[in-house]
Amino acid sequence: MSSLTSAVSWGRRHIPDVAVPAITRTRLARARKDDARAAKAHREMDFLLGGVSTPAEVDRAAERYLERDILRSELRWHPKLITFQEVEGVANLVAARKRGRGVVISFLHHGHYEGAVASVCRADQPMLVVVSPEMLAPDAPEFLKQHVRTGTVSGGRPLDATVGAKGMLAALAEGEVLAIASDVPGRTPIRFLGVDRLGSFGAARLATGAGAPVVSMTAHPDADGRPYLRLSEPLDPRDFASPDDLLLEMVRLQEAPVLAWPEAYHQPTLRWGAVQPAGSAAAS
Structure with a gap:
């Protein structure tokens, strides 16, 4: 990393938390004059909402997305502002842990997910979160x-995804709580918000293989716009005919929160793959 990049990063970490709103407003004023930024925001929201919303609703979501995206890029440097999110349903996670088969927490890159696992760790106990290897590279x-x-920051531990299913199943067998995103590039067809997409089958497959209950973590804004989290009642894989049915329910639980707060979905075009038409070159 260059000395300039290092200095900029150090500076962003040491800006007072109270200055974040003012910095966000200044950056937003510039971004609104940038046609490319506005077009990108619209593409993100159209990709996410195009199957269930009107063009006018997509336009309004795109305007809000631009502001939320800038705020997100500032908040990651201020952990205290996003790692103390209120967590509803902690008792559901505690009950799932008591079953002794490990727990899979299923989430999407929605809300201020950067501080979500840390918030749940504060509310309960440290857990593992699966991350891509490039995040841990020197x-x-x-x-x-x-x-x-x-x-x-609150004791959670990253688990390199390259440990594979074997490593993750071993962690669950030891009673670990394992947080896994289902909206990562994959080959599993998933119907989400009225559109066929491609996501990851990993969380449902692991839960089924380990017999581990699944707790869905969803993101919401309170009346003042502050993010909070909700943990669902445990889903027992044995209650579903197949891992596919379990995955469908995991994704279904996320639809209403995302639709209620679409601008808080971070770069949906990066998270989901698009199903290619039959016979296209990409599908061959």
């Missing part, structure tokens, strides 16, 4: 390193 971009710092 030469990772500084914003990714900061993402890891924020997510582990």
Whole structure:
């Protein structure tokens, strides 16, 4: 990392928390004059909402997305502002842990997820969160390193996804709570918000293989716009005919919270794959 990048990163970490709103407003005023930024925001919201919302609703969501995206890029440098999110349903996680088969926490990159696991760790106890290997690489971009710092500030531990299913099943067998995102690039067809997409089958497959209950973590804004989290009642894989049915329910539980707060979904085009038409070159 260059000395300039290092200095900028150090500076962002040491800006007072109270200055974040003013910095966000200044950056937002500039972004609104940038046609490329506005177009990107619209693409993100159209990709997410195009199957269930009107063009006018997509336009309004895109305006809000631009502000939320800028706020997010500031908040990752201020862990105290996003790692003390209120957590509803902690008793559901405690009950799931008591079953002794480990627990899978299923989540999407929605809300201020960067501080979500840390918030749940504060409310209950430390857990593992599966991360892509580039986030842990020595030469990772500084914003990714900061993402890891924020997510582990309250004792959570990153688990490199390259340990594979065997390593993750071993962790569950030891009674660990394992947080896994289902909206990562994959080959599993998933119907989400009225559109066929491609996501990851990993969380449902692991839960089924380990017999581990699944707790869905969803993100919500309170009346003042502050993010909070909700943990669902445990889903027992044995109650579903197949891992596919379990995955459908995991994703279904996320739809209403995302639709209620779409601008808080971080770069949905990066998270979900698009199903290619039959016979296309990409599908061959």
